Amino acid sequence: MKSALNLRNVVVVLVIAGLVLLPVYSALTGKVFILTMFTRIIILALAAASLNLIMGYGGMMSFGHAAYLGIGGYAVGILAFEGTGSGFIQWPVALLASALFALVIGALSLRTRGVYFIMITLAFAQMAYYIASSLSRYGADDGLTIYKRSNFGGVVDLSNRTQFYYVCLACLLGGTYLIWRIVNSRFGLVVQGVRSNEQRMQAIGFNANRYRLVCFVISGTICGLAGALLANNTDFVSPAVMYWTRSGDLMVMVILGGMGTLFGPVIGAIVFLLLEELLSQVTEYWAMIMGPLLLLIVLFARGGIMGLLGRFSRG
8 A cells, every 4th residue: 555655656646637637727727828738748748658668668779769750740641631631541540650660660670789779760760751851742841731630520529629638638548558558468578578688588489579579569659649649739740740859859758757667758748848848938048958957857866757756755
């Protein structure tokens, strides 16, 4: 009972409760912007959680994860541009396209380790960025405007801010639950074992690359869903969403919140994006303040925010 009521779990429960009740607060205060801002935060938190699956649990330091955000977004945008507005078609296509791209990247990059793996994932992401930039029919560098959000036949109206927010929140909580089930399954334990000692796992009969590849594809697919949500949220998609700096942002969110913890990426995304929003209102050089702040957190909060909360709980 004591372990169930530790500080980390209390913070997680409070954060979830706050996210669930946020639209009520927005409606009562008339602050529409806060709902819009947290919709974006939730979407990027889902992308960070998907990265944490391979980086935190699988030990795969991918520097090209933002590519799946762009692929999921472009799947929605291109289909909408070509006259297919049904979300029942757009979203599965976004998931499938992201999964296929992850399969190709994983099949090639997982043959390498360490810095070589990082550089190959970065190279593939940049390739996707330049391909998107060359699609003149779909806006090229200027991006593609989405004039109508995904249509689900009256089941849910994504044009309604509150309904769309809850759809994004449901995807985040559903994605987090799926990741929890994966990492606590036999498959997930093998992936974590491969991260700790690949040679030993190979010796007892597990095909390490096969397990890592499946995990890599699942992660890319979840991030593709985040891309579909992001395209609907902004009513726009551009190659910029695939750029390597966005992948860097996702990595910072994971490390800041707590790599290898279930809810750490969500906490990291909230803290990172709120800091970004607050500091950008103070000065246009907000990145010069953000950098040292993040450095201090990483240096003095080993294991990220969730690790820090865990030490307070034990103390």
